[in-house]
Amino acid sequence: VQLQASGGGLVQTGGSLRLSCEASGRTFTNNGMGWFRQAPGKEREFVAAIGWRGEAKVYADSVKGRFTISRDNAKNTMYLQMNSLKPEDTAVYYCAAAWSASTVVTASLYRYWGQGTQVTVSS
Numbered sequence: 001v002q003l004q005a006s007g008g009g010l011v012q013t014g015g016s017l018r019l020s021c022e023a024s025g026r027t028f029t030n031n032g033m034g035w036f037r038q039a040p041g042k043e044r045e046f047v048a049a050i051g052w053r054g055e056a057k058v059y060a061d062s063v064k065g066r067f068t069i070s071r072d073n074a075k076n077t078m079y080l081q082m083n084s085l086k087p088e089d090t091a092v093y094y095c096a097a098a099w100s101a102s103t104v105v106t107a108s109l110y111r112y113w114g115q116g117t118q119v120t121v122s123s
Contacts, residue, residue, distance in 0.1 A: 001025035001112055005095045008117030011085055015121070019080040021095030021114055028112075029073040032098040035080045036107060037091035037119075044107055047093070048080060052101040063089075085121045092116040 007019040019035070034049035048069040049058045057069055068081040078095060096110035104110065 003095050003097060003112055003114035005093060005114040005117040008093060008119045010120045010122065012122050013086060015085050016081070016083045017085065017119060019082065019093055019095075019117060019119075021078040021080075023076045023078075023097065023112075027073075027076055028097045029076070030101055031111075032100055032102050032104050033071060033078045034096050034098065034104060034110065035069065035078075035093055036096060037089075037093045038116075039088075039091040042091075044094070046105045046107070049098075049103040049105055050078065051103050056103045058103045058105055082119070085119075087121045087123045090119060090121050092118050 002024045004022045030052050032051050035047040036044050037047050038044040046060050050069045054071045066084045071078040094116045095114040097112040098104040099111045
């Protein structure tokens with residue numbers, strides 16, 4: 001079972017990136033999924049979560065209104081559209097699949113984790 005995060009890169013303040021998280025080895029259509037990030041010297045923090053149907057979504061206050069989480073169960077893939085990026089968004093972004101089908105904001109309740117993709121926002 002593998003979650004492959006991609007789409008990170010270097011972007012200027014105000015720019016956009018779209019992260020993808022593709023699952024292989026099994027389907028996650030019945031699992032809630034989410035994005036977390038970890039900046040240098042900081043703890044991993046919750047970014048966004050989505051329920052198994054793709055209807056229920058939860059965002060961290062710091063990204064609300066700028067980031068959009070979505071999923072395509074037919075492709076076994078989750079996305080994070082990031083707009084109006086700020087230097088404080090710089091971090092390694094991780095995707096994860098939860099034990100439950102609902103939106104989950106707590107890292108310890110996630111079962112599978114991807115390897116992370118670096119997002120760097122220059123000022």
